[in-house]
Amino acid sequence: MIEALKQNYGYLFEPALLEGISNVGQLKKVPEGFQLMDIGEPIKGMPLILDGAIKILREDEKGNELVLYFIERGDTCAMTLSCCVGMAKSEIRAVAETDTTLIMIPVEKMENWMATYKSWRQFILQSYHDRLMEMLDTIDSIAFLKMDERLLRHLRDKAMITRDDVIQTTHQEIAQDLNTSRVVISRLLKKLENQGKIQLFRNSIKVIDL
Amino acid sequence: MIEALKQNYGYLFEPALLEGISNVGQLKKVPEGFQLMDIGEPIKGMPLILDGAIKILREDEKGNELVLYFIERGDTCAMTLSCCVGMAKSEIRAVAETDTTLIMIPVEKMENWMATYKSWRQFILQSYHDRLMEMLDTIDSIAFLKMDERLLRHLRDKAMITRDDVIQTTHQEIAQDLNTSRVVISRLLKKLENQGKIQLFRNSIKVIDL
DNA sequence: AGTGTCGTGTAACCTTTGTTACCGATTACC
């Protein structure tokens, strides 16, 4: 574990902190589609992603979903940080977008390390910052963009985090991610294909115009 | 200044920190409508609100606006915190919603106090948490609600922060806040009035159903 | 091969929201 940790976070954290993490942290490998956290669930720990990607999404009472953003290698989940401060319940759902390796850190350590390690403080603040910016991005998309632009952006995001211009997914799944209906997505995807921006296949989409 | 400071933040910060704030902080009184910060502007300092309320909004390249949330007495602006970490440019615009009194703290002090005062650390983290939750709320509104519900929610928010069920505003201004057109707002306001949830006057709206 | 399920394309229609245009009332300013 310490090896993968050093590789991803070595330049960030001082040796003593790396050691602390590897002592109390719990290595976890989860397959694609695995649900790491759900809305209303108490927070068990804070994840440090070593490899893979996680989809963070929001749901309302009626079951409508919306993807907020993805987190990747080197990231952590600000919502988790957040919950250590105030309430203990998660406001979001986290689902592994690809096979993912991560370290879970018990929440008790956080305040502790905040006082001790400057690098930890900076990491936490940076994470909050990054997540706030992602949320701003999300808000920009929903508030200012039409569905076809949101769709294209979503496809590019997915291509980016999987590092593959061919996305394995269905129209139905995209519709859920963007909180709209399958018919609408099929319609717009066809339009994007006619514009030469993507290529459609059964169960996959190739993004041309990255 | 130290008096107003103690009154609003005394229970949060230890005496030494309060003293530090009152030494380096700069007291500011701004009138309603005053623009405290704009998108792209470098961040000068971090505001602690003593009295009043500030509207935080986002704008895209085309000039479309959207209100993100309001901050009030006892709050600070997470975007400012955020900018001390990464870039130095503001991502948002801040406009005084009412006459407002605040203390500006130079950004240099932040990292300093983070190491020294536990209460400061907790305040910063709590602020980040609060702001993230507000952003989630905003996303919920835009993503899951129809315009009439968003409108009603906006009116209630405004009533809340001004502590007055009569809102002084125009349909045009509301339309800007919600990134839609005046005609749409007029239409929906009329509907809400017919439903008995509000009462319309020239330049003001009374929220019945708080 | 036969059956059922899943993924996709498409048409028809409805609702919500955005746009343009116009009008009357109120207010501000000279």
Next chain:
DNA sequence: GGTAATCGGTAACAAAGGTTACACGACACT
């Protein structure tokens, strides 16, 4: 008092997105 600007109501229409229904091919399972 006259004039211009602002504010709000409304109609008519356009565009975007949501809904329902159905067809057809791919695929899985037996």
